[in-house]
Amino acid sequence: xxxxxxxxxLEAPALETTGLGKRYGRKWALADCTLAIPAGHVAGLVGPxxxxxxxxxQLAVGLLRPTSGSIQVxxxxxxxxxxxxxxxGFVAQDTPVYSALSVREHLRLGAWLNPRWDNALAERxxxxxxxxxxxxAGRLSGGQRAQLALTLALAKxxxxxxxxxxxxxxxxxxxxxxxxxxxEAVAETGVSVVLSSHLVADLERVCDYLVVxxxxxxxxxxxxEDLLAAHVRLTxxxxxxxxxxxxxxxxxxxxxxxxxxxxxxxxxxxHDPAWTVEQLSLEDLVLAYMSQAGRAERVRKASFRTGKxxxxxxxxx
Amino acid sequence: MIQLTWRQIRAxxxxxxxxxxxxxxxxxxTGPKVAHFYDAYVATCAAHSDCGTVQNAFLHYxxxxxxxxxxxxxxxxxxxxxxxxxxxxxxxxxxxxxxLAWTQSLTRGRWLAVKLxxxxxxxxxxxxxxxxxxxxxxxxxxxxxxxxxxxxxFDERGIVPIGYAAFAFAFGVxxxxxxxxxxxxxxxxxxxxxGARLAATYGIRPYLFxxxxxxxxxxxxxxxxxxxxxxxxxxxxxxxxxSNTINAAGRVIGQNGAINMPGGNQGIGFQSGSxxxxxxxxxxxxxxxxxxxxxxxxxxxxxxxxQTCIDRLGVRQELVxxxxxxxxxxxxxxxxxxxxxAAVLAAxxxxxxxxxxx
Amino acid sequence: MIExxxxxxxxxxxxxxxxxxxxxxxxxxxxxxxxxxxTVKDVVGRLAINPNTVLKAYRELEYGGLVAARPxxxxxxxxxxxxxxxxxxxxxxxxxxxxxxxxRRAGLDEESIEALFQTTFRASAEQDIA
Numbered sequence: 164x165x166x167x168x169x170x171x172x173l174e175a176p177a178l179e180t181t182g183l184g185k186r187y188g189r190k191w192a193l194a195d196c197t198l199a200i201p202a203g204h205v206a207g208l209v210g211p212x213x214x215x216x217x218x219x220x221q222l223a224v225g226l227l228r229p230t231s232g233s234i235q236v237x238x239x240x241x242x243x244x245x246x247x248x249x250x251x252g253f254v255a256q257d258t259p260v261y262s263a264l265s266v267r268e269h270l271r272l273g274a275w276l277n278p279r280w281d282n283a284l285a286e287r288x289x290x291x292x293x294x295x296x297x298x299x300a301g302r303l304s305g306g307q308r309a310q311l312a313l314t315l316a317l318a319k320x321x322x323x324x325x326x327x328x329x330x331x332x333x334x335x336x337x338x339x340x341x342x343x344x345x346x347e348a349v350a351e352t353g354v355s356v357v358l359s360s361h362l363v364a365d366l367e368r369v370c371d372y373l374v375v376x377x378x379x380x381x382x383x384x385x386x387x388e389d390l391l392a393a394h395v396r397l398t399x400x401x402x403x404x405x406x407x408x409x410x411x412x413x414x415x416x417x418x419x420x421x422x423x424x425x426x427x428x429x430x431x432x433x434h435d436p437a438w439t440v441e442q443l444s445l446e447d448l449v450l451a452y453m454s455q456a457g458r459a460e461r462v463r464k465a466s467f468r469t470g471k472x473x474x475x476x477x478x479x480x
Numbered sequence: 481m482i483q484l485t486w487r488q489i490r491a492x493x494x495x496x497x498x499x500x501x502x503x504x505x506x507x508x509x510t511g512p513k514v515a516h517f518y519d520a521y522v523a524t525c526a527a528h529s530d531c532g533t534v535q536n537a538f539l540h541y542x543x544x545x546x547x548x549x550x551x552x553x554x555x556x557x558x559x560x561x562x563x564x565x566x567x568x569x570x571x572x573x574x575x576x577x578x579x580l581a582w583t584q585s586l587t588r589g590r591w592l593a594v595k596l597x598x599x600x601x602x603x604x605x606x607x608x609x610x611x612x613x614x615x616x617x618x619x620x621x622x623x624x625x626x627x628x629x630x631x632x633x634f635d636e637r638g639i640v641p642i643g644y645a646a647f648a649f650a651f652g653v654x655x656x657x658x659x660x661x662x663x664x665x666x667x668x669x670x671x672x673x674x675g676a677r678l679a680a681t682y683g684i685r686p687y688l689f690x691x692x693x694x695x696x697x698x699x700x701x702x703x704x705x706x707x708x709x710x711x712x713x714x715x716x717x718x719x720x721x722x723s724n725t726i727n728a729a730g731r732v733i734g735q736n737g738a739i740n741m742p743g744g745n746q747g748i749g750f751q752s753g754s755x756x757x758x759x760x761x762x763x764x765x766x767x768x769x770x771x772x773x774x775x776x777x778x779x780x781x782x783x784x785x786x787q788t789c790i791d792r793l794g795v796r797q798e799l800v801x802x803x804x805x806x807x808x809x810x811x812x813x814x815x816x817x818x819x820x821x822a823a824v825l826a827a828x829x830x831x832x833x834x835x836x837x838x
Numbered sequence: 839m840i841e842x843x844x845x846x847x848x849x850x851x852x853x854x855x856x857x858x859x860x861x862x863x864x865x866x867x868x869x870x871x872x873x874x875x876x877t878v879k880d881v882v883g884r885l886a887i888n889p890n891t892v893l894k895a896y897r898e899l900e901y902g903g904l905v906a907a908r909p910x911x912x913x914x915x916x917x918x919x920x921x922x923x924x925x926x927x928x929x930x931x932x933x934x935x936x937x938x939x940x941x942r943r944a945g946l947d948e949e950s951i952e953a954l955f956q957t958t959f960r961a962s963a964e965q966d967i968a
Contacts, residue, residue, distance in 0.1 A: 204890075205888050221579075224583050225582075225583075226578075226579060226582060226583070242582075242583075242587070242588075244587060245585050245586055245587060245590075248583065248584065248585045248586065248587065249585035251583070252583070253579070253583035255576065255579035255580065255583075257576070259575060259576035259577045259579055259580050260577070260580065261488070261577055261580075262575075263488075264487070264488075268487060271483070271484075271487075272484055272584075273584070275481060275483050275484050276481065276484065276584035276585055276586055277584055277585040278585055279585070312580070315580075319584070319585065339886055342886035343882070343883050343884065343885075343886040344883075345886075346882035346883065346885075346886050346887065346888065346889060347879055347882060347883040349882070349888075349889055350878045350879040350882050350883075350889040350892075351879055364846075367846075368844075368846070368852070368885075368886055368887045368888070369886060369887060369888050370888065371888050371890050371891075
């Protein structure tokens with residue numbers, strides 16, 4: 164599916180941001196976001212609700228404009244013109260469709276509004292999904308709507324597919340069907356995918372690139388393989404995390420009176436024989452970064468509050 | 481995009497044009513009858529000396545249709561604004577379908593431009609057709625006596641309804657874009673439409689062209705005779721803006737050939753005073769000796785001296801009016817104003833959707 | 839044509855599981871020389887996994903000389919797994935049964951037997967590599 168590594172490096176990244184930020188009123192939904200998701204991958208964007216995933220994806224398709232920083236999609240500005248719009252397919256959260264139009268009319272909508280529309284592909288998918296083409300879209304189940312929306316996005320033959328929590332409200336069977344359809348399309352067409360979810364288990368199967376977003380900031384990004392190789396769980400006698408050698412960064416630490424368990428990002432192998440080294444699952448890794456972000460957020464808020472009380476604005480706690 | 485727009489508006493468009501067809505049928509049936517009535521009776525009424533009764537009957541002929549057409553033409557533009565304009569974008573924003581529509585392969589600007597253009601033209605065409613039919617149907621009645629420039633008649637004839645429809649539609653879309661919710665946008669459209677029409681009818685239209693003025697002498701009737709008729713416009717179809725009584729300096733001192741008197745009365749009142757006769761509210765009669773008095777039955781009234789007094793004081797009647805010959809000037813002007821406003825609103829919408837809604 | 843399945847709780851990487859299943863199928867005679875492996879599209883369409891995972895597994899099998907990819911056509915089995923023919927299984931199975939009976943008579947329970955087997959197996963495998 165992917166080209167040789169050297170050729171892939173020359174391709175423009177699927178999604179590239181530099182210091183990207185989006186503010187609503189006084190609250191920053193996304194702040195200081197810098198990442199570069201390479202093309203030819205299925206990238207998972209994971210984080211708790213309200214972390215800024217939806218904001219980032221909507222910035223990527225031009226539904227929102229950045230407050231600060233810049234974002235580039237396939238080397239161009241999002242939604243700059245018909246050419247850029249045609250290269251990116253989008254499925255929004257809770258998959259909006261026109262409830263008065265039938266399934267067939269939605270396909271015609273795609274054909275009318277997209278020059279690269281592949282009608283044969285669309286019809287094949289609809290037939291394989293057993294959707295009644297005369298059914299009004301408003302009467303479809305959640306899973307069927309999601310499949311219809313995905314079909315519309317796929318049949319315009321995009322180079323990049325952006326999916327905002329596409330399986331969040333689906334039952335397990337519908338969820339699996341959706342991902343199967345998606346992976347088939349990736350295998351067939353080589354389309355890059357960026358999809359967001361707060362369910363890590365789904366992402367583990369399909370993603371080979373990961374972005375963890377929490378508290379409106381990017382926590383970690385990288386190829387899943389590299390991330391899993393670089394992060395380990397160390398169990399051993401109680402130790403101060405600050406005493407670890409350079410090149411080993413503690414993400415999460417928990418201690419009992421005798422024992423320390425650390426989740427560590429390491430540049431090289433662990434040589435210290437006192438530690439038991441274990442591989443992490445993707446879920447463990449994501450949770451570690453999310454809880455680190457949560458702690459940082461609490462510290463930030465506490466210092467903000469004490470700062471306020473110091474300036475005489477009230478008694479804290 | 482054109483086919484998609486048609487598909488989305490299909491049901492409503494069919495209703496609108498279907499109703500238009502029904503109205504056309506009704507008018508096609510009754511119109512010739514109206515024309516025939518006019519030709520047979522009203523045109524020849526002078527010869528039969530029954531103009532009064534015939535004209536009265538004509539005014540009530542087909543009164544159901546007459547009464548219905550006015551409100552229809554009044555309400556049609558604002559309906560376009562409410563049901564085609566307000567939901568155009570507001571509905572997409574409310575239901576979230578804009579996230580589907582604006583991530584296809586055409587830009588928001590083009591998407592909106594096509595929708596605005598197609599639906600705007602459809603609304604304008606419907607309004608134009610209806611207005612055409614109504615103007616044709618009413619033409620015998622208009623020929624009889626109604627001034628086509630008066631409010632209530634002017635805006636239901638000719639080409640101005642096209643402008644009203646365009647404006648109401650454009651405002652509806654704008655309200656939907658800014659307010660982002662359909663129902664409040666509909667309400668705002670009604671308010672704006674009513675306000676704009678009132679402003680245009682009473683605040684702009686009378687002064688679009690400088691009105692004409694004619695003056696004439698104020699005639700006193702005899703003590704036992706009827707009052708002479710007030711000043712009339714040259715053409716019975718002219719639009720009379722006001723009929724005033726003015727003094728020598730040109731200041732308005734009363735209406736319709738009467739003078740405003742203290743105590744709220746209107747009339748022409750001569751008063752006896754220590755230095756002769758004076759015209760109430762104006763001044764002393766210069767041609768009457770200081771010792772004269774008015775007594776009931778005196779022959780001062782018959783002598784014409786009072787009439788001379790009025791003339792010498794410079795009290796006259798003045799008629800301010802717009803001539804009917806300006807009818808089409810007015811139509812084109814008002815059409816241009818409303819179309820211009822619609823164009824400004826449409827440009828604003830395009831700008832807002834592209835720059836601000838992101 | 840074989841069908842793959844994934845055990846998401848086994849702790850073994852998905853691409854490893856695919857490799858193991860191909861090798862197992864070869865061993866048991868379910869796959870013979872010349873047979874075609876399922877296409878990448880079919881595998882991901884059934885399992886909902888990243889196509890790169892399947893490609894990686896097929897690449898490693900190809901590197902090990904077991905399969906060969908023909909562009910535009912598919913991936914086909916080219917080798918067999920060494921380790922003797924099925925015929926050798928019979929006597930080996932008999933020896934194994936005897937050893938198991940001995941272990942049970944010695945008083946080992948199921949878990950101990952399995953632990954003993956695993957540790958000895960791994961130790962001998964490491965010795966072979968070293």
